[in-house]
Amino acid sequence: MTVRESIDWTGQVLRVRVEGPAHGGEFVARHSGRVIFCRGALTAEQVEVVVDDDPGKGFCRGTVRAVLEPSPDRVRPVCEAAAAGAGCCDWSYIDGPAARDLAGRVIGEQAARIGRIGIPHSPVPVDLPADDPATTGWRTTARWVTGADGRPGVRRARSRDVITEPCSQSDPRLLDAVLSAGIGPDREILGVLDDEGAIHVAHRAVTEDRPRGRGRNAARSAATRARARQARGRGWEHVVGGPTMVRRVGERRWHLPVDAFWQAHRSAATHYSDVVRAAVVDAPGVSGAPVVWDLYGGAGVFAAATLDAAPHARITVVESAPDALAAAEAALGADGGLRTVRSRVETFLEPGDETDPFGRPDVVILDPPRGGAGIPVMETVARTARSRVVHVGCDPASLARDVGVLVSAGWSLREFRGVAAFPGTHHVEGIAVLDAPGRN
Template sequence: MSADAGGGWVGRRFEVTVGPVAHGGHCVARHEGRVVFVRHTLPGERVVVEVTEDRQKGFCRADAVEVLEASPDRVERPCPYSGPGRCGGCDWQHVAHEGQLRLKAAVVREQLSRLAGIDLPVVVEALPGGPLRWRSRARFAVERTGEPGLRRHRSHDVVVLDDCPITVEPAARAVLGRRWLDSGAVDVAIDSAGVVTTTTLDRRGRPQETQVLRPGADVPEEPAGRAQRSAGGRDWEVEGTGFWQVHPAAADALVGAVTGFAAVQPGETVLDLYAGAGLFGGALAPGVGAAGRVVCVEYDEAACAAADANLAELPQAEVWQGEVDAAGLTDLLPDVGRPDVVVLDPPRAGAGREVSRVLAGSGARAVVYVACDPASLARDVAAFADAGWRLAQLRAFDCFPMTAHVECVALLVPA
């Protein structure tokens, strides 16, 4: 749709008083009867905005390019690449950390209220370590020149970086400031032993070459074995740049929340969906004891192999490879039997109404839902509510400082 389908406002500047925060790292303002989604601002500020995108009749997008009246939560950006028209990797570099926590709590509250009809007080818990140098896994885009960086907001343009202040320093140093010719992107991760793994991808996103750089070494080498991550008082094997919580303290925080909400008893059966490398299933297995059962379901073959290794010494734990969808669950549940507890950690889009409906009818006494998107969580909570369930408890964690993302753990029980 062309800009003319909206108001033709791209490039236009005007003054607004900023309203509430919205899901997605921006705030809501209004001008001449239209909604304006504004980045780089805060609720209550008076700013001059410049429209960056105008494709819809009812709203446009803009950046705050001049602050006339600042919020008390506004600070100087610690990252020199952040700001209007620059790197799109962070949303809240201009906000004090305590202010970021309040903004995220407001978003979670609003999504639950609007999409699930639930009014619930929300507190977002900070994780140890502060808001910088927490990202242990990242993907950097690569320019045609081979220079790495991150993309501008809602753009394919690459902002070339010398550093990324939210990325753990050895991981950032392994990618940035080098040339990656003939690559479209570079994935990088650092494990709990300090080993940095890089995987180049071609311009279609297909993996090319993987190398590891060990602490104290100057020359990368071919990978041997899986990376090690720590959580719940033990080590876990993960594919080098495969999925694991990005913040070094996040896995521990989420395991604590999940095990607390699940409150498993000896002899119970746990169904762990979207199980990844087996983190939650492995943490819950000791609680169900030798007479209990934990069934971990994961689609990705490499993650299943890692889960097999991680759970090898827990005879009550099983790893099943398969898609988590309504049809698959309908076939799987008779084989598992009635689960006492279901744990699920779906991708950003959420579990969806049909999967939620099947789980609500599974006979479980509790569902513990780990969500990285509050809108998806709220929609699925509404689906559970339609099936006679209620949201009993919620914890929220700042697993992604400086960004708009927030991780939630919800306890759902039959009403």
């Protein structure tokens, strides 16, 4: 069938057989030659889906309203907020091991399709973070909003409505503290359980931006604009605990503003640190004093892991947030070989500025935000790093694109794994370790 631009199935109920997972948490099904991205479905199920977003091209989006033939991997959703329609735990109806397998398939598929990377194991294996089996209560930094009635909750999917059933991700002590604080209407709330067991609650005015247009991309852009207007560190009223949290990996401690970046899962920083340590220790052809770049380095968690593996390493942490770098210097400054650079990574790597007082890097570690490092950054890294690259990425598509740049420049993939760092959701962290041409 030829698909016409004017087609619109919005509101139609379709009976479909579900195929595999797509990037973004929906599942693929087909009807009359068009793809339907189905929310709330599972591989091989027969479902009835209501079309709720139809851009009028070769695909549309829908939500499952009845499961006619359920998968054995379907379980009762553990997240009350998601069951009530919130956008938080979109895979909370999928059994944990099955969800990890599905996430590994998405990582492998994106690697092949976008990165043109041959993966030896598909699905890519997805590990529990530091063997932590928690499916609920794993999040130690959480956010809520209050609506006009002042009750804290999370947003309904693709809506500004507030759902007050609890989300299962956050440690339950956080919501208890938020409820006891009695915060008023129209506030954004931040709750943190830090690594010394202290609870911090802060709130500020909700900043909103109306979507310009329909669909989830418009909603996402509106959220991004709102976040950009409400800068980090601004406007918080601290009502429980104080403005500074303590974070720990092993024996090291970081003092950070409560809204500074820290890995969301309570065991993620430890897991990634273990991976970095192992990757630095056996980087091919590298001495006991490697030169290392920790790009998008935050408070230097991976720099710390590097120093544990190679105490004489000379490390440059590149990061745009000054509060994170101050915390890195305070936590690691006593270790001689640390240099912090407050800069966007793109600027740090600009032509003519690729040199480092420590010399060309043996190992480059990258942990960019969701959009990934991008092709120009990866091309420079491919030319500059001597031995090994470790890329940690929370979006399988941008990770695939970034790693694909290295692979097409002749780098070989030594390890490619996922980490179930966001249980109950489709989100997954991917970690790729690559060796320079001629080094493996």
